[in-house]
Amino acid sequence: MVFKIELSKRQEHILQIVKDNGPITGEHIAEQLHLTRATLRPDLAILTMAGFLDARPRVGYFYTGKSGTQLLTDNLKNIYVKDYQSIPVVVGEGISVYDAIVMMFLEDVGTLFVVDKNSLLVGVLSRKDLLRASIGKQELTTIPVNIIMTRMPNITMCMKEDLLIDVARKLIEKQIDALPVVKETGIGYEVIGRLTKTNITKAFLALADESI
Amino acid sequence: MVFKIELSKRQEHILQIVKDNGPITGEHIAEQLHLTRATLRPDLAILTMAGFLDARPRVGYFYTGKSGTQLLTDNLKNIYVKDYQSIPVVVGEGISVYDAIVMMFLEDVGTLFVVDKNSLLVGVLSRKDLLRASIGKQELTTIPVNIIMTRMPNITMCMKEDLLIDVARKLIEKQIDALPVVKETGIGYEVIGRLTKTNITKAFLALADESI
Incomplete structure (x- = not known):
């Protein structure tokens, strides 16, 4: 369950005390704040539940080193490529641009991965690459895709x-729509999946729909 | 600050009691659970801070009607189209498919919006639409875009x-890459922005980078 909490001034103060003096007992925190242990109990419970503090019997409270931001990041760190990847569509490096476009429509994808005769990744074809070829002077049925594809080692991949x-960061920084999900084989990379901005958009949606 | 919390069995139980009997005082909740008021104080504090319960002096605790999911949704409900939209690229309905493709490369976008002479939205052109035209028999310089574009009233729009x-939900459900952000003018829709899966991917990233 994920939600938003504002820490109170007192809770921020407690965090600071534990950061500076931890491990420290509840009694000693209460002393520093001139409050009773009972008054502090809810605050300590909240800070512990939220993961800011941890407590060990007979030792006291210590700071976990996690800020609120890190705690959110922890949450996003539970989402992996394998949870959202799609099935890849691959073509051989000898097929024509025309056939690649037809394949894109048949499979309803925006990116094709080009493989060699050992099924290893050698190139990537985006709609943009194919469109660029389509306004060229050459007949689309006569241009092989390996002339226009992005080729190794310039392919951004993921595992x-x-x-x-x-x-998501790679897609934005490199301004691309999809990455191949690959597996190293020793002699190259085998394509086992496809990760697109559509998959990221689905993950964004799932954050809102989670546990409904 | 957003983070993950697991509610304890006792906290779930308290929530249920308040749902069924609220408004109810802390003393009465304690009675039902055969516990002391002091024992419950941290739990009630957590449930109140997290927004599940609210408390009014001399009345007691009542249920806010918000589940953990709704609380996250509250958070996502602070992100609007206007926070992430991009600048739209528009073309006239008379231009050729060839010129539209060239425009797409010049402006580096994946979707063009087609407007009439009053600058009102009449169509949308995706890379997919243009690719489909490119494998047809006709010369690209002679086909006007209004033959191949998606046209009103079949255009999914947003404000x-x-x-x-x-x-994000519309993009996934309708399987499209971009929506025009429009403004109603009384005689039609003016295009004031563009919202794409790239924008959603940026929002997803920002959730992780927030307040770093």
């Missing part, structure tokens, strides 16, 4: 164990 | 005051 948030 | 989460 299924990567954090979705890191892939 | 700048719409919630980003609602637009």
Whole structure:
């Protein structure tokens, strides 16, 4: 369950005391604030439940080193590529631009991955690459895709164990729509998935719909 | 500040009691649970801070009607289209498919909006629409875009005051990449922005980077 909480001035003060003096007992925190232990109990419970503080019997409270931001990040760190990846569509490097466009429509995807005869990744084709070719002078049925594709080692890839948030950052920074999800084989990369801005948009939606 | 909390069995129980009997005093909740008021104080403080319960002096605790999910949704309800929209690129309905593709590359966008002579929205052109035309038999310089565009009233639109989460849902449900952000003028819709899966991906990233 995820929600928003504003820490009170007193809770911020307690956090600071534990940061500076921890591990420290509840009694000693209360002393520093000139309050009773009972008055502080709800605040300490909240700070502990929220993950800011941890408590050990006979030792006292200590600071976990997590800020509110890190706690949110912890939450987003539970979303991995493998939770949202789609099935990849691959083509051979010898097919024509025309056939690649037809394949894109048949499979209803915006990105194709090009593989060699060992099924290893050698290129990526976006709608943008294919559109660029379509306004060229050449006949689309005669241009092979390996002339227009983005090729290794210029392909941005990801692994299924990567954090979705890191892939989102790559998509924005490199201004691309999709990444191949790959597996290293020793002689190259096998394409096992596709991660697109559509997958990220679905993850964004799921944050809102979570646990309904 | 947003973070994750697991409610304890006792807290869930308290929530249920207040749902069924609220407004109810702390003493009466304690009685029902056969516990002391002091024991319950941290739980009541947490449930109140988290927004599940509200308390009024001399009346007692009452249920706010907000589930954990709604509380997260409250948070996502602070993100609007206007916070993330991009600048739209528009073309006239008479231009050719060829010129539209060139415009898409010049402006580096994936969607063009087609307007009439009064600058009102009449169509939308995606990379997919243009690619489809490019594998047809006709010369691209001779096909006007209004033959291939998606036209009113089949255009999914949004307003700048719409919630980003609602637009994300539309993009996924309708399987489209971008929506025009429009303003009603009485005689039609003026295009004032563009909202894409890239914008949603940026919002997703911002959730992680927030307040760093």
